[in-house]
Amino acid sequence: MSDESVLVIGGGPAGLEAARGAADLGSEVILVEQRARLGGTPDSAGYSAFALDHRPAQEVLEIARQAVLTHPLVRVHLETEVSSFAGELGSFRATLKAADGTLTEVSCGAVIIATGFDHFDPGRETQSYGYYEFEDVITLVDAERMLQAKNFVRPSTGEPPKQVCFIQCVGSRDRRIGNEYCSKVCCGVATKEASEIRELVPDCRVFIFYIDMRMYGFWEDRIYWKAQEQDHVNFVRGIVTEITRRGDRLVIKGEDTTMNRPMEIPMDVVVLSVGMVPSEGTKAVGKMLGVAQDKHGFIVPSESALDTVATSVPGIYVAGAAAGPKDLDDCVSMAGSAAMKAVAALRRRSPVSV
Amino acid sequence: MTEIEKERIHEEEHLVFEGMDISGHWNRMFEQRVVWEHDVSALDRVTEIPGAESLAYCYQCGKCTPACPVDHVGDYSPRKIYRRTQLGADLVSSPDLWLCTTCGNCLRVCPKEVNLLKIMPAVREQAVAAGNVPPELQKAFENTFQYGNPMGEPARKRADWVADAGAPVTVLSRDPRPVDVLFFVECYWAYHPRGRDAARAFARTMEILGIDWGILGSEEKCSCDSQRAAGERGLFEMVAEQNIATLKRYQFTRLVTPDPHAYNSFRNQYPKLGGVYDVTHYTQFLAPLMAKLPWVRELPYRVTFHDPCYLGRHNGEYDAPREMIRQIPGLEFVEMFRCKENGYCCGGGGGGMWLDSFSGNHTKERLSERRVREAVETGAEMLVVCCPYEVSRFEDAVKSTGNEGKLLVRDVIELVDEALH
Numbered sequence: 001m002s003d004e005s006v007l008v009i010g011g012g013p014a015g016l017e018a019a020r021g022a023a024d025l026g027s028e029v030i031l032v033e034q035r036a037r038l039g040g041t042p043d044s045a046g047y048s049a050f051a052l053d054h055r056p057a058q059e060v061l062e063i064a065r066q067a068v069l070t071h072p073l074v075r076v077h078l079e080t081e082v083s084s085f086a087g088e089l090g091s092f093r094a095t096l097k098a099a100d101g102t103l104t105e106v107s108c109g110a111v112i113i114a115t116g117f118d119h120f121d122p123g124r125e126t127q128s129y130g131y132y133e134f135e136d137v138i139t140l141v142d143a144e145r146m147l148q149a150k151n152f153v154r155p156s157t158g159e160p161p162k163q164v165c166f167i168q169c170v171g172s173r174d175r176r177i178g179n180e181y182c183s184k185v186c187c188g189v190a191t192k193e194a195s196e197i198r199e200l201v202p203d204c205r206v207f208i209f210y211i212d213m214r215m216y217g218f219w220e221d222r223i224y225w226k227a228q229e230q231d232h233v234n235f236v237r238g239i240v241t242e243i244t245r246r247g248d249r250l251v252i253k254g255e256d257t258t259m260n261r262p263m264e265i266p267m268d269v270v271v272l273s274v275g276m277v278p279s280e281g282t283k284a285v286g287k288m289l290g291v292a293q294d295k296h297g298f299i300v301p302s303e304s305a306l307d308t309v310a311t312s313v314p315g316i317y318v319a320g321a322a323a324g325p326k327d328l329d330d331c332v333s334m335a336g337s338a339a340m341k342a343v344a345a346l347r348r349r350s351p352v353s354v
Numbered sequence: 355m356t357e358i359e360k361e362r363i364h365e366e367e368h369l370v371f372e373g374m375d376i377s378g379h380w381n382r383m384f385e386q387r388v389v390w391e392h393d394v395s396a397l398d399r400v401t402e403i404p405g406a407e408s409l410a411y412c413y414q415c416g417k418c419t420p421a422c423p424v425d426h427v428g429d430y431s432p433r434k435i436y437r438r439t440q441l442g443a444d445l446v447s448s449p450d451l452w453l454c455t456t457c458g459n460c461l462r463v464c465p466k467e468v469n470l471l472k473i474m475p476a477v478r479e480q481a482v483a484a485g486n487v488p489p490e491l492q493k494a495f496e497n498t499f500q501y502g503n504p505m506g507e508p509a510r511k512r513a514d515w516v517a518d519a520g521a522p523v524t525v526l527s528r529d530p531r532p533v534d535v536l537f538f539v540e541c542y543w544a545y546h547p548r549g550r551d552a553a554r555a556f557a558r559t560m561e562i563l564g565i566d567w568g569i570l571g572s573e574e575k576c577s578c579d580s581q582r583a584a585g586e587r588g589l590f591e592m593v594a595e596q597n598i599a600t601l602k603r604y605q606f607t608r609l610v611t612p613d614p615h616a617y618n619s620f621r622n623q624y625p626k627l628g629g630v631y632d633v634t635h636y637t638q639f640l641a642p643l644m645a646k647l648p649w650v651r652e653l654p655y656r657v658t659f660h661d662p663c664y665l666g667r668h669n670g671e672y673d674a675p676r677e678m679i680r681q682i683p684g685l686e687f688v689e690m691f692r693c694k695e696n697g698y699c700c701g702g703g704g705g706g707m708w709l710d711s712f713s714g715n716h717t718k719e720r721l722s723e724r725r726v727r728e729a730v731e732t733g734a735e736m737l738v739v740c741c742p743y744e745v746s747r748f749e750d751a752v753k754s755t756g757n758e759g760k761l762l763v764r765d766v767i768e769l770v771d772e773a774l775h
Contacts, residue, residue, distance in 0.1 A: 128696060169415070174465035211415040238416035241463050244691065255419035257433065262420060 003091055004346045005030060006339070007108040009082055009285055012040015013057075013328055014320025014335040015114035016064040021339030022112070023073040027346065030106050031068060032077045032096055034281060038065045040116055041279075042328060045141050046148050050188060050327050056148060057328070077104070081281075085288050089315030090349050109349075110315045110342035111289065113299055114335065115281040117321035120171030120179070120274040128242035129170070129272060136250055136267075137243060139274045140166075140189050147196045154268045156248070161268035164197055165207035165252060166190040167240045172275030172325075173211065179296065183275025183325040188219045190273045191227045198231040207234045207265070209254060238263070243270055276325040291316055298324045309338040317342050393442035400445050405476030411466040412436040418460035418468075423699040424453050427724055428717040432460045432468050446481050449716050452488055456583045456704030457663040462695060471583075471668075474704060478585025487585070494708035495586050498593065502575035503541040504708060512539075513571040515550040521561035524568035526604050535560075535567035535639070536606035538620070540613035541576050542742035548749065548765075549742050555771030556612065556636065562774060563643055567610075573600045577611075579619035579664070584705025591627065594619070598629035608632040610639045612767075613742050614664035615703070621669060635665055637674040637740050637766065644681040649773050652684030657769075658734035659687070660725060660748070661697035662741035675740045678766050682773050688732045698725050702743035722751035729761055736762045738769065 006022040008015050011033030019031045035044065042049070042057035049060040068074050079099035087093045092111060096104045119141050122131035131137050135156040146152045154161045168190060172183040187210070194206045208227075213235065215224040227233040240254040249266045256263050278286075283297035292300045292312035299318045302310035309317045319338040320331035401410040412433060419431035430453055439445050454474045461469055481487060487495070497506035516523040524533060537556075543549040560567055575593050582590035601609075609631040611617050620633040659679060665671050672694045679687055692698045701721030706713065714720065726748055729737040737748055748763040 169465070173413075175411075175467045176465060211413060238419075241417045241420040242696065253420040255416035255431070255433070257414055257416040257419075260429070260434065262425065 003107050003109040004028070004343075005108045006342050006346075007032070007092065007094055007106065007111045008114060009111065010040070010114035010116055010281065010320070010322065011035070011038040011068075011076070011078075012114060012116045012320065012331075013042060013061060013064065014116070014322070014331040014338075015040065015112070016061070016068050017332045017335035018112045018114055018319050018339045018342075019074050020064065020067045020071065021336050022343050023068075023071045025339065025343045027073065027343050029071075029074045030077065030096075030108060031074055032080050032082060034079065034081050036079050038068065038076070038078070041118075045119075046145055048144070048148065048192070050185065050192070051329060054192065060328075082285060082288065089345060092315065109346040110317065112335075112338045112342055113282075113285055113289065113291070113311070113316065113318045113322050114320045114338075115285050115322045116279050117276040117282070117325065118279045120183075120277050122170055122272045122274055124177060125170055125174075125272075128244070129167070129240075129270070130243055131272060134243065134245060134250060134270075137270045137272065139170075139272045140186065140193065141274070143193050143197075143271045144189070147193055147200070150200060152197050152200050160201045161204050163205050163207075163265070163267050164194075164269045164271065165209060165240070165265070165267050166194060166271045166273055167252075168208065168210040168273045169239065170272040170274050171277070179275065179277065181296075181325065182214060184214070185325065185327045186273040186275055187214045188223055188327070190271065191215070191219075191223050191233065193271070194233040195223070195227045195231045198227075198233060205234065206231075207236055209236050209238060209240050209252075211237070211239055236263070240270075243267075276321060278322065282322040286322075289313065289316055291318070294324075298322065307341065309334060309341055315342075315345060394440075396442045396444055397436075397439045400439055400473075400477060403476050403480060406473045408467060408469045409436055409439070409473050411468050413466055415465060417463045417465065421459040421463045421696070423455065423457055423459065423701070423721050423724075424717065427719050427721060428453065432464070432470055436468070445477055446484065447486060449712075451478060451481055452491070452705070452709055452712060453716060454704055455663070455699050455701055455706040455721065457699035458667040459663075459696065459699070462667060475583050475585055475587065478705075479587050482585045488709060488712040490711055491584060491705055491708045494705075495581060495584075495589055498576050498578065498581055498586075499589055502593065502596075503545060504576060504581070505541065505545055507541075507545045509572045509575075512544045512574060513569060515544065515553050516557070516569075519554040519557040521554075521557045523557050525571035526568045527571040527573045529568075530604065531568070532605035533566050533568040534607050535565055535610050536601070536604060536608070537567050537569050538577070538609055538611040538613075538616055539569050539574060540611060540616045540742055542746070543612050544574070546742070546746055548745045552612065552742070552745065552765035552767050555765070555767045559640070559647075559767060559770055559774065562648070563646065568606075570600060570604070575600075577613070577616035577619045579615040579623065580703065580705055580707060582619070582623065583703065584708070590623075594624055594627050594629065598624065598627060601629065601631070608634065610634055610636055612636045612740070612765075614662040614669070614740075615743075618664045618668050635669075635671060635674065635740070637665070637678055638671060640767075640770070641674040641677040641681075644678055644770075647681075647770070647774060649683050650775065651773055653682060653769060653773050654684050655736045655769075656686045656688060656734050657736040657738050658690050658729050658732045659693070659738045660690070660700065660729070660744060661694055662739070662744065663697065663699050663703050665741065666694060666697055675738075675766055678770065679738060682769050684773070685769070688734055690728050690732055692728065698728065700725055700741070700744050700747050702741075702747055707743055707747075720747075720751060720754075722747040723755050726751040726755050726757060726761060730755075730757050734761070736764055738764055738766050740766045
């Protein structure tokens with residue numbers, strides 16, 4: 001007996017698109033989400049969707065959410081986690097545990113893991129950035145929240161800042177922390193936020209301290225060049241080493257490596273460009289399902305260029321940031337591929353009726 | 355500042371590159387073509403040296419530069435060393451090789467783990483082998499080889515300070531017997547007049563605490579950790595083996611030393627040569643015993659404290675000396691803005707102790723002078739230290755920065771002693 005239903009674990013951008021895709025192909029979908037609302041981290045953190053139009057992620061994800069919630073083939077389980085798992089391609093069995101403790105046994109033919117990421121905790125960084133010490137040291141996520149509310153201020157005073165900087169690669173590309181990978185999105189997000197700050201607070205000077213600016217595709221001209229040419233954001237090659245407090249202001253200290261010159265600059269707000277780490281859900285689900293994970297806990301997808309979503313276990317696929325840092329477009333593209341591959345794997349197994 | 359071999363700049367009518375003349379009008383932006391020629395193998399020559407591989411990891415982020423104490427007084431940091439070497443400067447013959455004090459602050463902030471603590475000793479070893487060592491450092495090496503201490507003092511005078519310690523001190527070479535604590539005095543407490551002051555204060559404190567302890571006396575030789583960091587691995591191994599053989603002849607339960615460099619070598623280097631000891635720094639040994647001391651006076655001083663690099667960053671101990679200062683009655687304590695993990699270096703480590711003239715020719719001021727100005731800035735009247743290199747370094751720096759009368763330098767044990775008498 002072969003089961004053609006697909007279990008999607010995680011209801012963020014990748015999970016929503018995977019569920020919609022598999023259901024549109026005619027499979028029944030069980031979508032499990034541990035939060036009380038579908039939409040994932042971009043929704044709960046209030047990002048802007050990182051596409052050409054920069055619409056708020058909540059607005060974009062509402063479309064994806066409605067597509068899933070109104071689909072006759074998708075059953076959604078909110079505030080639910082997978083608590084046990086067994087079986088093989090065509091006949092997996094999972095126990096779903098709801099917030100009230102109710103257990104539900106479900107069976108499915110294939111699984112798509114879309115359990116996403118967390119933001120790097122800047123308390124873990126090895127520099128003296130003092131995220132938990134200085135009120136005016138914030139993260140990209142904190143800045144995004146203020147920018148979405150169109151009110152960018154110094155947290156300590158509530159006043160508009162005169163001087164703001166971003167420090168790139170916090171928690172990424174760092175052997176000491178153990179996160180050697182690039183988180184991919186922080187250069188783009190920081191530059192977009194820098195432009196937005198310049199628009200909201202026109203007399204505020206904005207700096208970005210970077211090691212390499214990694215601006216792919218349209219990010220180069222639509223985000224990076226715009227920030228430089230139109231918004232006059234100052235890009236300085238060299239990473240800030242430490243932040244100290246002098247009086248009521250922060251002073252950042254680093255090196256302008258192109259000029260071979262030390263710099264000490266007073267700042268009103270310092271934004272730490274924190275990268276991505278696997279979510280607790282990604283680490284736990286990967287382990288429970290027995291799929292290969294890298295040393296950080298990200299789920300390792302197939303190394304074939306023609307299959308970006310297969311895991312080490314037949315019938316289990318991965319989509320989105322559970323497989324490593326990604327922007328929203330890539331998460332959604334990957335989810336479409338995972339839905340197609342999962343449904344195809346099940347259909348191929350079904351007896352062909354003549 | 356630092357003379358590096360700059361790239362040679364040529365101007366050519368015709369540019370011939372790998373046998374091809376590429377000077378066609380289509381490729382000519384200016385009448386005279388400017389060509390930068392540098393030796394790209396210089397970096398390979400460094401990173402091929404075992405221990406120096408990680409210099410190749412640098413991705414030029416620049417985080418080390420503000421952390422490097424030498425850059426504050428010159429033009430220097432691991433990033434700059436990497437870039438100069440990449441551009442063809444020969445590190446083995448460059449002054450850059452000797453300015454690093456192996457303080458370890460760059461490694462603390464380096465995302466790629468470029469490890470100067472390994473790179474510097476390894477590359478310096480090549481320079482030592484080639485006989486290319488600043489003369490004053492060479493003298494310290496020779497003294498250590500000949501006399502067992504870098505100052506060239508006779509071994510028989512090593513325990514002379516004991517005579518007027520004001521408390522009995524067991525010298526095991528004269529009076530061999532099992533002791534609880536074997537106190538490894540090290541060279542600067544054994545010979546330097548201000549070091550001897552601290553050694554005597556320590557002896558009086560141990561007497562009051564009733565500790566069963568002794569010293570090796572004339573048989574003790576330099577632990578040689580700084581000679582190792584300065585590139586003399588062969589000398590280090592030879593003297594370390596002599597010390598290990600000497601220590602083997604005496605019975606003791608633990609080793610205590612006032613020198614963070616000696617502490618580092620007993621903890622991290624001697625075990626590799628078979629010398630395994632239960633070793634503590636004297637501040638770690640004394641901090642838990644402070645509550646037992648019968649204080650007789652309050653010391654009405656405002657003090658600040660300098661973290662030794664080899665106690666703090668190298669071995670993670672920041673609390674023990676602060677705990678001692680906290681328990682000495684009457685002291686008011688204030689931190690310098692650079693302290694603990696980010697503590698500034700006194701300039702004495704990694705051979706810097708024996709390179710003062712050399713470093714002076716390549717930097718604006720001594721690290722110890724800069725540190726003294728930071729201490730004065732806090733409003734403290736006393737700079738408290740717990741490394742034998744530091745009393746003399748900082749007292750010299752107090753004079754040379756014109757702060758005489760404004761700042762005193764004291765070993766923490768001298769304050770303990772003062773409050774006990």
